[in-house]
Amino acid sequence: MMYLEEAWRVLLANSVRSILTILGLIIGVGAVIAIQMLGNNMASAVNGMLSGMSDNTFVLFPNQQQQNVRMAGIHLGDLNSVVENVPGIEAAMPVAFLTELVHVGHNTGRYGISADSPVSINGTPILYGRGFTDQDITSNANVTVISNPAYHRLFPNGNNPIGQSIYAGDYRYVIVGVLQAPHSGLLPPLFVHDISIPWTTYVAQYLHGSTIYAARFVVSDPSRMSALEVAVINELRALHGNAAGQEYQSFDKAQITQGINGIFNALTLIVALIGAVSLLVAGIGIMNIMLVSVAERTREIGVRKAIGARSSQILLQFFIEALLLCGSGCAIGMALGLGLGELVNQAFISKLTGSLLPIPWLLALITAGSFAIVVTLAFGTYPAYLASRLDPIEALRYE
């Protein structure tokens, strides 16, 4: 292809100028692709952390800012009433935790002990043993599921701990399961703890009085989550005599996901803005240099026309030159962006999740390709048109 060959010659003949011209595109495309990779990996990391939360539960707790916190406090007895009176609520249990010194032989550690249930535990991957069963709950069993870090601390020799006992304060629990995942840093500590025991056991052993910090409700239909949250709050208010100013906050997976998606949507918007600005700046630079190129080669254009080149052929030649300029800038930018994104992901994000998304070749290719085409069309067309419209007599006379 003669046009491409010609374009290469021109760009190589002015190599420093060419590189400076496409620097804007290289940086713009590189930044957009790197940020895209980073954002996608962060989103996937956050979603991975949330995967432990089940879709069909929500948590309610009294708003701590309100004046009459005591009146709003949820009682253990409220839970049964809610299950009986609000259709769609399958189960309710307290959310509660405390910290306690835990030991196995000479190995000790301070850990949070939380009231859990099959619903709150069984979604997370298990390394050894099992999660909780309904039997554990109904019988107030002295059993526990412990986290991976706690297991490593309490059983440094790495034995299978199932069936062994741990001691916490005055009580002894038999280990029935070990969770695979490390303690999840993004989730509020009231949801996941290192030492999980059946919530009924927790109530029997630790709950003083009947007020609980928060309650977890299991719904039959996750799509009705918001409506059920409202229904439960209304029921709680009714149970407390509709005292003035009772306020509750609810907390479910969809809410968190929504919040996080909002953050990533904002990030995407910022990436798009960076892209648009760099596109504009780079495009102006390319247009400028193409205009210089056309002016410098006025005489050449005259010669080409004299020997029989049509205007469309001159147009195509300069257009391809602009395309090659933009294309090489975007290709270099893509390579740098992928490299930088992967580097940062390896260095930081992988520490958070332990795994990374595959390198998004196709996405990067589409991004870089569309940048090249858009910039060429928007900023290469006018100089090429000017070149094609030159009067051959004037152009031949040009010194």
Place this chain on the structure above:
Amino acid sequence: MNDLRAIDLRNIVKVYVNGPMELEVLHGVSLGVDHGEYVAIMGPSGSGKSTLMNLIGCLDRPTRGQYHLDGIDVAQLDDNALAEIRLRKLGFVFQGFNLLGRADALDNVALPLFYAGVPVRERRRRAMAALADMGIADRAKHKPSELSGGQQQRAAIARALINDPAVLLADEPTGNLDSATSEELLQLFSRLNAEGHTILMVTHDQQVADHANRIVRLRDGHIVSDEPSRR
């Protein structure tokens, strides 16, 4: 009968319009050139010979008058059609050679074939043959900057002839050459003419013009004389 002539200009008038100013450069020039002729056009600057050359070269259109090139009425063709005529029917040789500096001699000579849509192997083959005919086949891979003035002009002639044009137009072809090289080049032109090429040359140098068979003199937009050369 007239259709058989290489160039047939009838009452050509060229008026340049610049705002309210109108400048008539050619006042009804008629000129016929047969196939195989070797014509020199002479005239002082301002005589209109450049304008005439641009019209004959289909780089410009006459304001009035008729122009048939190799039997084709080209007086009022559009830009694309004129480009096609330049490509197929005309070969240009310039004073300043006007080779493309980035391309080697072979690619320069092959350029019109590219615009004519000839495949690359065929282009190379024919360009090589044209360079060989000009005696500079060994310089095919050299850039213009690596060629002497005479070699550059030979490459330019090879480029002009590559599409086997009806007329070879030369604008002061020896203007940038020393006298020995000029002489060689004029020998080459004579040879090309003897081989049947129609040549139209603009020059201000009587000695150069004397190599042609016929000399047309232009003054103030009129042809003032049209006679065989003294040779």
